[in-house]
Amino acid sequence: MSRREAPAQPVPSLAGPASTSQTLDRGLQVLEAVARAGDPLTVAEAAASVGLDRTVAHRLVATLAARGYLQRDSSGGYRLGPTCLALASAITDLRTTARPFLEELGNATGETVHVVVLSGREVVFLDGIESVHALRVGARTRDLGREGPAGRAPAGAIPRALRARGSRGRDRADDHRPGRA
Numbered sequence: 001m002s003r004r005e006a007p008a009q010p011v012p013s014l015a016g017p018a019s020t021s022q023t024l025d026r027g028l029q030v031l032e033a034v035a036r037a038g039d040p041l042t043v044a045e046a047a048a049s050v051g052l053d054r055t056v057a058h059r060l061v062a063t064l065a066a067r068g069y070l071q072r073d074s075s076g077g078y079r080l081g082p083t084c085l086a087l088a089s090a091i092t093d094l095r096t097t098a099r100p101f102l103e104e105l106g107n108a109t110g111e112t113v114h115v116v117v118l119s120g121r122e123v124v125f126l127d128g129i130e131s132v133h134a135l136r137v138g139a140r141t142r143d144l145g146r147e148g149p150a151g152r153a154p155a156g157a158i159p160r161a162l163r164a165r166g167s168r169g170r171d172r173a174d175d176h177r178p179g180r181a
Contacts, residue, residue, distance in 0.1 A: 034079060095115070114128045
């Protein structure tokens with residue numbers, strides 16, 4: 001995949017001189033640049049796209065990544081992280097949207113069905129329906145919103161496989177940016 005070229009001009013700041021935080025404004029500009037990019041951005045690309053010094057961009061990216069707003073991929077670039085998904089789901093509740101599909105899949109298969117999001121090496125359980133069979137995997141409804149190790153959680157197998165597939169240059173099935181498949 002080719003990287004999008006950074007705009008020639010820095011993104012204008014919306015912050016007023018005394019009424020807002022310049023650091024927060026710059027961090028949000030970096031976040032927006034990553035969201036607009038077609039592929040993950042390196043720190044240098046993010047810095048160039050918003051007109052920041054690399055050192056400043058590095059500190060902003062490190063802070064955004066530590067808080068889960070950005071996530072580093074295997075190429076060293078950054079893309080939106082699970083915290084962005086959590087914020088977006090507060091507006092358009094992902095559980096409410098996914099529930100009819102979850103129920104349809106559970107009814108069609110008779111098996112336990114989960115909605116999870118891969119967050120680094122953890123899976124975050126968003127919703128689940130238990131199987132009607134005596135032998136089943138629990139839906140972990142008590143654990144909704146909690147993280148569990150993706151390596152040990154059966155529900156982590158598919159997101160891990162899709163992420164591995166994406167890291168080999170194929171479809172980025174774990175890319176949660178709006179308008180992306």
